[in-house]
Amino acid sequence: MLALRLARGARPLVQLRRLLVAAASAGTGFLLLCTLGYAMGHPDASGGALLRLAWCVAPIAATVYFAVTVARTDPATKPRSGLSAVGLGPAKLSVLAAISTAVACTLGSMVALLVFLHLRGDLTGLPFDGAASELLAADQPLPVAAALTLLAVVPLTATAASAAVLRPRTAKPAKPDREQDEPARWYTRAAPGSPPSGLPWGIALLAAGLAVEGYASRSAGTSDLTLPGGLAGSPAGVLAGWALTAVGLALAGPGLTYLCGRVLQAARPGAMRLLAGRGLQEEARRIGRPLGVLCAVGSGAYAALTLYAGDRPAIGPLTTLGALLVAGCAVLTLVTVTIEAKHARADTTSALLQLGAPAAMLRGTAALRAGTLAVVIGPLTWVVAELAALPLAK
Amino acid sequence: MVAPPDNDVLWARALHVTHNGSPALTGVSLGVREGEILAVTGPRGSGKTTLLRCLCGQLLPEQGEVWFNSTPVHTMTPVVRERLRRDRFGWIDPEPHLVPELTAGENVALPLMLRGASHRESKASAREWLDRLDIGDCARKRPHALLQAQRQRVAIARALVTMPSVIFADEPTAPLHRADRAHVLRTLTTAARSHGITVVLASHDAEVAALADRTLTLLDGRRVNTVHLPGVKETEKTAERAETTETAETDEPGADGPGADEPGAAAGPARSAGSGGDSDDAEGRAACSLSV
Numbered sequence: 001m002l003a004l005r006l007a008r009g010a011r012p013l014v015q016l017r018r019l020l021v022a023a024a025s026a027g028t029g030f031l032l033l034c035t036l037g038y039a040m041g042h043p044d045a046s047g048g049a050l051l052r053l054a055w056c057v058a059p060i061a062a063t064v065y066f067a068v069t070v071a072r073t074d075p076a077t078k079p080r081s082g083l084s085a086v087g088l089g090p091a092k093l094s095v096l097a098a099i100s101t102a103v104a105c106t107l108g109s110m111v112a113l114l115v116f117l118h119l120r121g122d123l124t125g126l127p128f129d130g131a132a133s134e135l136l137a138a139d140q141p142l143p144v145a146a147a148l149t150l151l152a153v154v155p156l157t158a159t160a161a162s163a164a165v166l167r168p169r170t171a172k173p174a175k176p177d178r179e180q181d182e183p184a185r186w187y188t189r190a191a192p193g194s195p196p197s198g199l200p201w202g203i204a205l206l207a208a209g210l211a212v213e214g215y216a217s218r219s220a221g222t223s224d225l226t227l228p229g230g231l232a233g234s235p236a237g238v239l240a241g242w243a244l245t246a247v248g249l250a251l252a253g254p255g256l257t258y259l260c261g262r263v264l265q266a267a268r269p270g271a272m273r274l275l276a277g278r279g280l281q282e283e284a285r286r287i288g289r290p291l292g293v294l295c296a297v298g299s300g301a302y303a304a305l306t307l308y309a310g311d312r313p314a315i316g317p318l319t320t321l322g323a324l325l326v327a328g329c330a331v332l333t334l335v336t337v338t339i340e341a342k343h344a345r346a347d348t349t350s351a352l353l354q355l356g357a358p359a360a361m362l363r364g365t366a367a368l369r370a371g372t373l374a375v376v377i378g379p380l381t382w383v384v385a386e387l388a389a390l391p392l393a394k
Numbered sequence: 395m396v397a398p399p400d401n402d403v404l405w406a407r408a409l410h411v412t413h414n415g416s417p418a419l420t421g422v423s424l425g426v427r428e429g430e431i432l433a434v435t436g437p438r439g440s441g442k443t444t445l446l447r448c449l450c451g452q453l454l455p456e457q458g459e460v461w462f463n464s465t466p467v468h469t470m471t472p473v474v475r476e477r478l479r480r481d482r483f484g485w486i487d488p489e490p491h492l493v494p495e496l497t498a499g500e501n502v503a504l505p506l507m508l509r510g511a512s513h514r515e516s517k518a519s520a521r522e523w524l525d526r527l528d529i530g531d532c533a534r535k536r537p538h539a540l541l542q543a544q545r546q547r548v549a550i551a552r553a554l555v556t557m558p559s560v561i562f563a564d565e566p567t568a569p570l571h572r573a574d575r576a577h578v579l580r581t582l583t584t585a586a587r588s589h590g591i592t593v594v595l596a597s598h599d600a601e602v603a604a605l606a607d608r609t610l611t612l613l614d615g616r617r618v619n620t621v622h623l624p625g626v627k628e629t630e631k632t633a634e635r636a637e638t639t640e641t642a643e644t645d646e647p648g649a650d651g652p653g654a655d656e657p658g659a660a661a662g663p664a665r666s667a668g669s670g671g672d673s674d675d676a677e678g679r680a681a682c683s684l685s686v
Contacts, residue, residue, distance in 0.1 A: 268514065271507035278495035352490035355552070356480025357508050 002088075003099040004075045013339075017070045018104045020332055024063040025108025025154045026115070027325045031056050032150040033116040037136035040143075056072065056251025062329035064158045065293070067105060069333045071097045071162035071371050073340035094166035101162045102318075105155035110349040113151055117142075150253055196285050197259045202252025202292070210387050216241055242303070242388055246296035249384065253292020256380070258284035260372050272361055276368040283341045290334040295381045302385035397619040402461075403428045403592050404449055404560060410457035411444050411615075418444040419455070420615045426560070430597070431583055431593045433606035441615040442596035445625045446562045451475040451592060480509075484553035484561040484591075486582075488568040492537040492552075499524060499533035502551045509556065523551040527622075541576035550582050560592045569600065579605055599673050 039049035077097035120136045216237020265277025402425035411419040419441045426432050434442045447453040451467045460467040492501045499520050525528045527547045558652035567575040583605045586593045603609040
């Protein structure tokens, strides 16, 4: 109840974020139910149904990632002195965050179920009644247990993940993302200045992934794994390689961001370059990971576009929905994290304003940061995407 | 509107401020002379911070006037007030709000860089100020690696580096221990005196008055001449000194006499008074009797 009360009093932006989580959860739930419908409609094609279910892992992962980010950045779950005085310490607050994540995701799952039933024709009285009845196997009775199990996947995973991420840890001085409820918390927050360590691993994985992809596409074997949309040729190796590149990009994100900041503030910087560069270095851990994920998603999207550009069969609506979900979750995660970073720097910003920094300069600093990241990450994404699409497009 | 006397760098008349309806300042008038160090003392909640924020133009009084160098501050537009604050005023917070990702030296150089000075000269003068405040060896460290007293001194250096006309220090020693407190205050006042910078220093600490030219005592948003604090013997001396300080209208050349000449005597009783509680709260929470 307390979680609901706290949720009711939150600001519109926070509510919007929770609604977006619910929407993502709804989309993923709908995809899962559609695989169920396919499996019911094609009892003999269990391999295909399983493959569809496997492809749902990508939207599920994206949704859970987004939900955890929203739970982490939720202002209601930040330790507050007033709440901790009445017994709501960090531990209780992490439970609250998990509950609100569960509420949002369950809401989404319910919506997914309603839409699914509606499109099947089980619920009547609205337009598009039974619009997809034959696709979703309306002639078969819906196995309730299976549907509920599938629908519970996203809420359970997201709740468990956010509880695990937000669990109160013993406050070590070198934990970047945890903030204690100390008044001067940005001094105790991190050991700033130490670069994130994932860059070599990320680059190694990236290179390995590209190599695997190249080799796999040369062998041109056939396997049971097919891309959605019925792509002929079975690029299991290609997919494995692409997954490696994606992981590599996600790992390399923080390091790349840190490097961008470092380059930006090099060589006798003025106030703007200094603040922008150091800000990037400071926020590299926070922003870098979602940026890397977005980069991976972008390169995947580019590869998919080149792949389907030829005379391949058209992409189905469910594939589009899945792709949109993944891309949307990646973008929204980055946006959420950016907002979180902005809130975390509110103290610094007010100190700068007190020093007489014009607001235009602060905006310029933010723009400079975003511009640098775009200039560095954009071409990188493009290159990786080109390299990844090269073997696929043959 | 009466033009203020010419020799006052800051002049305020009958300031009235309420925070959400509860009165914070009720008719405070004062003048701050060029180059002097004015201590604004009083217990917690007596309106010191509000007075400082009014004087530097962060907060507009509901009634009353604030003049800076014969220009009215209370009629300025927010943009002009912001520029005034940036160019002529310095501000020191109770907590050193440093930019965490910059080193101490860069923190001090930042105001100069923001005003368009080149990287090299800002760094050089930041270095000078850090050396002057005895923290030259911290210049390359980040704020998180510094002690609180060092951070506060960095904040003071940052306020001094632009050589403003007036520095407003709002309880600059609040988070510090006693030894650091005396050191930081002495650093600030010495630097201000040697560069002719006017300082308005808010503090609930009676020791501060020893370093100031004049003391202005606030209680519940009014100026008072005497604050009789309980604790009888120990604070008697402090109260006596508060009695000898004058209101803004009349000058008293000997005001800095008792403070400056016998800092040990002033510090002694206050120290023993503070040892009972946390020294911050002892005075603030005590029941006070006043004579206006």
